[in-house]
Amino acid sequence: MAVYTKLSEANINKILEDYQLGELIKFAGIKEGIENTNYLLETINNNFIITIFEKRVDTKYIPFYFEVMTNSHSKGIDCPVPIKDKNGELVKKIKNKKMAVFGFLEGNSKKKWNKSDCFMVGQKLAQFHLANINNKLKAKNNFSLNFWNKIYSNCFNKFNNVIPNSLETISDEINFISSNWPKNLPKGVIHADLFPDNVFFKKKKISGFLDFYFSCVDFLSYDLAITVNAWCFHNYKFKDDFFMSLISGYQSVRKLETAEVNNINILLRGASLRFLFTRVYDYLIGHEGKFLKKKDPSEFFNILKFHTKVDLAKQYFD
Secondary structure, three states: OEOOOOOOHHHHHHHHOOOOOOOEEEEEEOOOOOOOEEEEEEEOOOEEEEEEOOOOOOHHHHHHHHHHHHHHHHOOOOOOOEOOOOOOOOOEEEOOEEEEEEEOOOOEOOOOOOHHHHHHHHHHHHHHHHHOOOOOOOOOOOOOHHHHHHHHHHHOOOHHHHOOOOHHHHHHHHHHHHHHOOOOOOEEEEOOOOOHHHEEEEOOEEEEEOOOOOOEEEEHHHHHHHHHHHHOEEOOEEOHHHHHHHHHHHHOOOOOOHHHHHOHHHHHHHHHHHHHHHHHHHHHHOOOEOOEOOOOOHHHHHHHHHHHHOOHHHHHOO
């Protein structure tokens, strides 16, 4: 949710002409995030979000993303829902980029959270998995093993420049994961990016999920691993009570299968590599600006190193 594409008031009013959202009062670019351009609109009727899809979003999967949002919302997982224009269309164009208008999600993300919040996150993630288990549309995970190997090959000579003395660990890990990545775990629609900034809270309860543009079909427990890495570390230190709460919340809705538990360590390591590699790529290729701050790749390098030394399945599930 960064501001890559600048819109004027005239641009905004031109968009509103195609919808029945009411007269514009004010608008502002949303500065947080790194993927798409987002604007908050306040009209005489309500608040809305304009999203302009930028380079990293695979626009051919937009119907899939919209199905996930609409279906999740219908099953009690609140989230922004795309709004049709006067002609019944969900996707429009602005400045040669695809865009859509969404309802506004009440609440705010948390900068600090506790184990009770983690329980709710795990619980709501499992509800999301079950809500979307029978979706008709599919999307592959473009940021899985093949992507990791590609980034590894392309950045091989640069890892040590970004994170000193990291190449040996990363090389060992990509070889290990390539040889041991599981093949037959339960699959379904996953969020794949459930970081704290993508979960809104209101009155101490989760008010909804945001940012479904990495959603795809993959192992449900891989999504859980991504979420554990995002919520259960603080200042590079693992919070075991946060982990136990998040897992307990998840299993209060959907019980993990034995194979998922047995593979949780490698899933956590793969989830670490996924965000380590995209952050390294963004560090090397991305453009930092007024509304975009690059995220530190070393955060996920340290999380990866933790998981190579500690098998949480043996520590907490035995």
